[in-house]
Amino acid sequence: MSSDTVDGDTRPEPADPGRPDTAELSRPARRQAEIAAYVVEHGSVSANDLVEAFGVSVMTVHRDLDELERQGVVRKYRGGVTAQPTSVFESNVAYRLNTAQAEKSALARHARAMIEPGMSVMLDDSTSALALVDLFEDITPLTVATNFLPAISKLTGLRDITLVALGGIYSATHDSFGGMPCAEAVEALHTDFLFCSVSAVSPTHAFHQEEEIVLVKRAMLRSARTKVLLVDHGKLQRTALHRLAPLTDFDVVVVDEKTPADLVQALRDNGATVEVAPL
Incomplete structure (x- = not known):
């Protein structure tokens, strides 16, 4: 998981061998991929859960979630985010592959x-x-x-x-x-x-x-x-x-x-x- 604690932090971050295909991504894209995997694994999480798990600010979490929602990976709701299906939205393919x-x-x-x-x-x-x-x-x-x-x-x-x-x-x-x-x-x-x-x-x-x-x-x-x-x-x-x-x-x-x-x-x-x- 990402170790940056403030926006703009440029300290090097070690590669995570458990997350394939993220090594060549930029820091924000790599963190977003990890957040997506975390949401898929847990189904539904709160923004505060992500702040604690990834050590980033609430603003950064919401910015990342906005991008992931734009990509259709997750859906935001008041206070959190989910990858689970509803009667109106189907879950994303990453979630379905793991259920x-x-x-x-x-x-x-x-x-x-x-x-x-x-x-x-x-x-x-x-x-x-x-x-x-x-x-x-x-x-x-x-x-x-x-x-x-x-x-x-x-x-x-x-x-x-x-x-x-x-x-x-x-x-x-x-x-x-x-x-x-x-x-x-x-x-x-x-x-x-x-x-x-x-x-x-x-x-x-x-x-x-x-x-x-x-x-x-x-x-x-x-x-x-x-x-x-x-x-x-x-x-x-x-x-x-x-x-x-x-x-x-x-x-x-x-x-x-x-x-x-x-x-x-x-x-x-x-x-x-x-x-x-x-x-």
């Missing part, structure tokens, strides 16, 4: 069994679908289409993958491409599978906080033969601002085994085909 990792791995393993070599697969910009990429190596050749930059980066390193990178308007918050240009690129395709996720699921519908994300996900639903929704138990019994689709629009809804049996039954009672992935 429910065991559950997402279980969902990916279950989904992987549905794929055979030679198929075409579409992945949305969810971290649940991203977990599938690490399992593709032994089921190639595959054609994979995605708008998620972390997935694109991983897929470029795999052999026998035909990668279709779905471009559009880049969002730093989601590290993905979206908007109408992306939706149009999606609609030019027809894949065997879509593997996707959402931020909230009620007993009857899938929801997402952001209209631009919903636009692309709906295009993906129209462009795949078999549609699979991957949902960890933490997303159930929740809603968000925009209703994406009824759960019956998905051929399969995969949940992890931490999902209470009564919730699984409620989904089935409302017409969804539900499969439970063991952890």
Whole structure:
């Protein structure tokens, strides 16, 4: 963590090997990267927490938070800052990458069994679908289409993958491409599978906080033969601002085994085909 105590301090600061990619940043940018990591780790913190943790002034903390909010990394609220989702805002990708990792791995393993070599697969910009990429190596050749930059980066390193990178308007918050240009690129395709996720699921519908994300996900639903929704138990019994689709629009809804049996039954009672992935 940064050791400066006043604005403008020019004392040298040792490199932090635990924070990759920060060594070449300026002092403010390096501190902002560390603050972002701290907020992601803790979910929500107060400005005073950051003052104490980083040894900088309240003014410096607020200036750094303003910049991080401008980048879409955090959201400020009265007295503090958060990386956690709300019914209106989705959490940033760094936060999502570090939540429910065991559950997402279980969902990916279950989904992987549905794929055979030679198929075409579409992945949305969810971290649940991203977990599938690490399992593709032994089921190639595959054609994979995605708008998620972390997935694109991983897929470029795999052999026998035909990668279709779905471009559009880049969002730093989601590290993905979206908007109408992306939706149009999606609609030019027809894949065997879509593997996707959402931020909230009620007993009857899938929801997402952001209209631009919903636009692309709906295009993906129209462009795949078999549609699979991957949902960890933490997303159930929740809603968000925009209703994406009824759960019956998905051929399969995969949940992890931490999902209470009564919730699984409620989904089935409302017409969804539900499969439970063991952890």
